[in-house]
Amino acid sequence: MEYxxxxxxxxxxxxxxxxxxxxxxxxxxxxxxxxxxxxxxxITVAGYAMxxxxxxxxxxxxxxxPIGIGGAALAAIVFEKVAFRAIxxxxxxxxxxxxxxxxxxVQNVFIxxxxxxxxxxxxxxxxxxxxxxxxxxxxxxxxxxTVVTTIAIAALLIILKKTTVGxxxxxxxxxxxxxxxxxxxxxxxIQSAFIISGILAGIAAVFIISRRGAVDPFMGSVPVLKAxxxxxxxxxxxxxxxxxxxxxxxxxxxxxxxxxxxxxxAYRDAIVFGVVGxxxxxxxxxxxxRKVELGDKEA
Amino acid sequence: xxxxxxxxxxxxxxxxxxxxxxxxxxxxxxxxxVRIAYAxxxxxxxxxxxxxxxxxxxxxxxxxxxxxGVSAYVVAILTIPLxxxxxxxxxxxxxxxxxxxDVVTAILIAxxxxxxxxxxxxxxxxxxxxxxxxxxxxxxxxxxxxxxxAWIDLTRGPRSLYGIxxxxxxxxxxxxxxxxIFVAKFFRDSEDGLQLRASxxxxxxxxxxxxxxxxxxxxxxxxxxxxVAIGGVxxxxxxxxxxxxxxxxxxxxxxxxxVILGGMRSVSGVIVGTALISVGSELARTLENGPMVFGTKxxxxxxxxxxxxxxxxxxxxxxxxxxxxxDDEFEDVLRNRRASKAAKAAADTAAQAV
Numbered sequence: 001m002e003y004x005x006x007x008x009x010x011x012x013x014x015x016x017x018x019x020x021x022x023x024x025x026x027x028x029x030x031x032x033x034x035x036x037x038x039x040x041x042x043i044t045v046a047g048y049a050m051x052x053x054x055x056x057x058x059x060x061x062x063x064x065x066p067i068g069i070g071g072a073a074l075a076a077i078v079f080e081k082v083a084f085r086a087i088x089x090x091x092x093x094x095x096x097x098x099x100x101x102x103x104x105x106v107q108n109v110f111i112x113x114x115x116x117x118x119x120x121x122x123x124x125x126x127x128x129x130x131x132x133x134x135x136x137x138x139x140x141x142x143x144x145x146t147v148v149t150t151i152a153i154a155a156l157l158i159i160l161k162k163t164t165v166g167x168x169x170x171x172x173x174x175x176x177x178x179x180x181x182x183x184x185x186x187x188x189x190i191q192s193a194f195i196i197s198g199i200l201a202g203i204a205a206v207f208i209i210s211r212r213g214a215v216d217p218f219m220g221s222v223p224v225l226k227a228x229x230x231x232x233x234x235x236x237x238x239x240x241x242x243x244x245x246x247x248x249x250x251x252x253x254x255x256x257x258x259x260x261x262x263x264x265x266a267y268r269d270a271i272v273f274g275v276v277g278x279x280x281x282x283x284x285x286x287x288x289x290r291k292v293e294l295g296d297k298e299a
Numbered sequence: 300x301x302x303x304x305x306x307x308x309x310x311x312x313x314x315x316x317x318x319x320x321x322x323x324x325x326x327x328x329x330x331x332x333v334r335i336a337y338a339x340x341x342x343x344x345x346x347x348x349x350x351x352x353x354x355x356x357x358x359x360x361x362x363x364x365x366x367x368g369v370s371a372y373v374v375a376i377l378t379i380p381l382x383x384x385x386x387x388x389x390x391x392x393x394x395x396x397x398x399x400x401d402v403v404t405a406i407l408i409a410x411x412x413x414x415x416x417x418x419x420x421x422x423x424x425x426x427x428x429x430x431x432x433x434x435x436x437x438x439x440x441x442x443x444x445x446x447x448x449a450w451i452d453l454t455r456g457p458r459s460l461y462g463i464x465x466x467x468x469x470x471x472x473x474x475x476x477x478x479x480i481f482v483a484k485f486f487r488d489s490e491d492g493l494q495l496r497a498s499x500x501x502x503x504x505x506x507x508x509x510x511x512x513x514x515x516x517x518x519x520x521x522x523x524x525x526x527v528a529i530g531g532v533x534x535x536x537x538x539x540x541x542x543x544x545x546x547x548x549x550x551x552x553x554x555x556x557x558v559i560l561g562g563m564r565s566v567s568g569v570i571v572g573t574a575l576i577s578v579g580s581e582l583a584r585t586l587e588n589g590p591m592v593f594g595t596k597x598x599x600x601x602x603x604x605x606x607x608x609x610x611x612x613x614x615x616x617x618x619x620x621x622x623x624x625x626d627d628e629f630e631d632v633l634r635n636r637r638a639s640k641a642a643k644a645a646a647d648t649a650a651q652a653v
Contacts, residue, residue, distance in 0.1 A: 286431075
């Protein structure tokens, strides 16, 4: 029983991490149709922001947290301005390739100017402590990750439902032209979407980095692959889909980790991708996506 | 028959130019330059192989490098001498630890295995398009990489397999690329190729004209898998040692940059793109090591090659989305030039007559 609860907490925290990243991908995709593979590099940027802040003038590990989140949000704005604005109305293919290009550039900038080797990053000590409730001992980090993700999703819901920019974003995912005809600036809506995706990635980054204790130039690529899978699994562009896909993927991964015999666990990612591939063949629009017939006006 | 001849005529120009350059390098250049030229021809084979699927169907594929990996691993496992095999993969399944084929048989088996693999994966991939289709190709890449790493009994896992007999050399790579150029052009201009390209422009219109998109996609996928597998054979039989990291994202993006810089919809474009990227990344590699320029030592900057590739992809996508050649092949460019020259001459004579 204790083992079960520990693994459940573990699964939820992994799922939350994927959900946070997948939400960022989904928000951007729902508005401008961009599959942002450079999303993982936001995590990397957040990590290096924390590393540099600690190495230079702000050694307090508590300050590293807002700096990481801010760094990711700032990087998201820069990516949008520099690369993605130029290809705004292009096809999905163009978007995917550009995003991959941006991600390679960012990785290699860190290789050139910092190092390929991992650099240590200090985060507050309590993140690596354990919580004991009765018989049960679980890592603080995992509990906190689930809680913070829930709060972040709630905050996002409030923004989307109650604020002008949130409503504009929801409307833009249906019909961008109508939003612009209402006198709302396109750039403003898109930038806000990128900022939100940056903040969400920054929050995920704080947890990822606390777990690893170090940053390296390639740390973003595996999480973003998983987040992308979660997104597509839930239905690209659907925010509920992103959350559900993320949690489902996390639970599935931990389940495989726990139940599979030792010698098969090496194949875990292959199994995950295999299952996701089969799901996609059966439901090309994702589990929650609406089926769109070719030629439908509202795609 | 007519189509065969026309393709032969149209692909003659790039094949002759490439062969001439390759021959010059083979006979007169330094050993390391021959190696660079070999890498160029090998990447050309893979890039054109990728073009056959991506360029005609319009679906971006991140999975093709795995075909290279599969065929390279099959060649390696079948040709490594038994004594060396015993030390590297003593527990190879299916009794593979006790068989050794000659290189030609092994290559044929490798191509057959890869084509079979492409066919099976293609049965799934043909059904899905858009972003879901792309993630499916990505899944192929990840699954193959994980299997190469995890099936230690067969592939030696993350450590390299070595001792593959070195049977290939620059002329073989040149021959292979000539073959691949011919096949790619043949397919592009064939009825199937034309229908598939039409479906990438407008799926609905093509379907309504009776184009069987799924079937054509599968055909293109298997054909391109076969061509890329040739690239894998070239890789394994020249280096003599292979590891899983050669068949993952780095190689994928190198090939991707080559294909989209030149223009993925044109075989000629891919040739141009491969040439430019090969020269460019070789320059970047030189700069990376901190060369001496006018007496000053430049700093070493590892990562410059990758930075260069990323920059090429982003700039290409923002400035010239269809690549350098766009939809045109070399013969189209020549014909257009001839046509515009003729038009100008006609206009001149008309002006004189007046």
